[in-house]
Amino acid sequence: MKIAIGADHAGYRLKDEIVPFLQSLGHEIEDLGCDCDQSVDYPDYAVPVAERVAQGKADRGILICGTGIGMSIAANKVPGIRCALVHDMFSAKATREHNDTNVLALGERVVGPGLAQEIVRIWTETPFSGGERHVGRLNKVMQLEAANVIHP
Numbered sequence: 676m677k678i679a680i681g682a683d684h685a686g687y688r689l690k691d692e693i694v695p696f697l698q699s700l701g702h703e704i705e706d707l708g709c710d711c712d713q714s715v716d717y718p719d720y721a722v723p724v725a726e727r728v729a730q731g732k733a734d735r736g737i738l739i740c741g742t743g744i745g746m747s748i749a750a751n752k753v754p755g756i757r758c759a760l761v762h763d764m765f766s767a768k769a770t771r772e773h774n775d776t777n778v779l780a781l782g783e784r785v786v787g788p789g790l791a792q793e794i795v796r797i798w799t800e801t802p803f804s805g806g807e808r809h810v811g812r813l814n815k816v817m818q819l820e821a822a823n824v825i826h827p
């Protein structure tokens with residue numbers, strides 16, 4: 676599949692380890708940076724990756740910062756994005772099966788490269804379970820996004 680990937684200064688080293696790994700699994704990678712230690716702002720990398728996915732120009736997105744938290748918050752502001760912050764293999768599988776997540780966030784300061792590779796492998800290989808239960812819940816999430824309302 677085609678995967679857009681982005682990172683900030685605290686995540687680009689892990690990105691540079693994940694990119695060849697994903698390529699070795701046969702994926703086409705669009706690397707949207709960054710590639711240096713100079714401090715940058717994670718939304719500037721989260722949004723372009725999320726937009727590539729939302730526009731259908733990439734099948735999935737992967738975002739890496741120090742914790743993965745800022746990237747996941749920013750990506751989830753883009754309509755159509757379901758981004759999960761994942762640091763274990765169980766959640767990597769579950770978030771594909773239950774949430775049909777289209778963007779994965781990782782924290783370079785949280786996971787080592789070996790675990791990160793296993794997480795991305797599982798997350799890219801696991802299909803959405805589908806079914807009335809999960810589809811119904813995701814429809815409710817999409818309705819929230821469409822309504823853009825905060826209930827009192």
Ligand code: RB5
Pocket residue numbers: 683685686717740741742743744745746
């Ligand atoms: C950068 O220091 C750090 O705040 C950022 O990479 C990320 O962890 C934010 O959520």
